[in-house]
Amino acid sequence: MFAILSVLVILPFYAITIASFKPGQELIRYGLNLKLDFSVMTLHNFVFLFTGDNSYFVWFFNSVTLTVVQVALTLLVSSAVAYGFAAYDFKGKNVLFICVLMIMMVPFEILLLPLYTLTYDLGLMNTYTAIILPGVASAGTIFFFRQYLIGVPKEMIAAGRVDGASEYGIYVRLIVPVMKPAFAAMGILNAMQSWNNLLWPFMVLSDPGKYTLPIGLKTLLTPYGNNYDLLIVGSFFSIFPIFILFLAFQRYFVDGMTAGAVKG
């Protein structure tokens, strides 16, 4: 049963792989299918992707830059916040934690318009700052890190204090190393989100030179006709970086996810 299901899950990947070797007219005429017809297959799409007159690799490197910066900042900020919640008792802690849970339950999309006007008022239109900033204290990531850190013994923190480490020194030298599996899990999930994010960056960015991959690919679809040659091979190619990242960290990813576990 699982074998059949896995084949079904893999089929769309197979279809897009062979489609990237077919000319765009084939797709317009027949749609996406599983026919392996060597007489029509060509390297034309790949040649055009790498050597033709297109912005694909500008978008590609924009996406790489944005993803790296966004993931690094999100992990740094969210883990510090989560440590604050997990390790200390302080006034207002419960109220603040309810705020975290509230963000998790309210669709981000309803804030699109006020965020849009705010970005406009702050003069942040067309900047990556506007994309990165609202997400650096990611509620889901904070929640996960906190669950993970609750499992860390308080004695470790106390021992750090006895050894004369400062509060921040304890976090940097003792806690961060313990969080490695959690960083791997949340790193992949955040990288996936950042690499694939469409809606908010699409609203913020207007300069084609700043477009990310999903926005760039989307611009290939227009009401006046679709550039399927580039779209299909570009889509096919865009999966690889995140795919490789996942395979490289897969072991830590699953461990990290299960170690933090959802305890409700």
Add this chain to the structure above:
Amino acid sequence: MVKRFLYSQKVAPYIFVLPFVLIFLVFWLYPLLNSVEMSFQQTTLGQPAQWIGTDNYAKLLGDTIFLKAVENSALYMVLTLIILIPFPMLFAVFINYKFMWGREFFKSAFFFPALTSVVVAGTIFRLMFGEMDGSLMNSVLKLFGAGPVKFLKEQSTGFVALVSLAAWRWTGVNILYFLAGLKNIPDEYYEAASIDGASSFQKFTRITMPLLKPTTVYVLTISIYGGMAMFVESLMLWNGNNSPKNIGLTIIGYLYRQGIEKNDLGYAATVGIVLLLATMIVNLTQLTFTGLFRKEE
């Protein structure tokens, strides 16, 4: 002196959570309050706003296109809940079974679709469910002597495509959540049940399901959120925010249409507030019903 203050055990926690507080206030609470304010105004970008009381709300209740969007979002949410909770739970139980062959492979295989962007996944599914005779789905129908079908022109078949897309992308992620939950169930429970002569089915309903409840509640909560807030999937499948007879229009799609495409920010904000209330009501009911509030925390 300042350093000693900042480094004290009393102040340190506030320094740690400060970034969250700032971002919460600036990028969450302020926009939310702003949204509430806008919903009582007639306002467009760059123009002074006018207070119009509850006119937007009154207009919204009689807006048949909005009601169609609500219907679509609700239907999508219910269908994704029916598919994306029981099946991933069962699959996780099978994959968790220690003697199963190839479990690592299945775990990854099911997860791969989640790595694709909605642009890529949407394009693939739009072409697979294309109306041409040769498209993947129509070729399958042909095998059974049916079709061809213009999938994206009708509500029912359009939703088949939309829900397939959701099932394809999210089954693996939910399997992973359930696997995490299963790891927390001690093996002794199952051993004890075996000694008492319990069947596999009894073990599943009496041990696995009750102990997976926190995970199920979590997956349910994020799925309700995801279902109600769906927009980009529909945007990609129909190549724009306009589907025939609005069969693919969602609540966020309507918010986007009013706010960005028609620049009626006040009315769009009203759509957002109504969605916020609806999501909160559904989720709080669900959380009360599943008994989350009765637990320790």
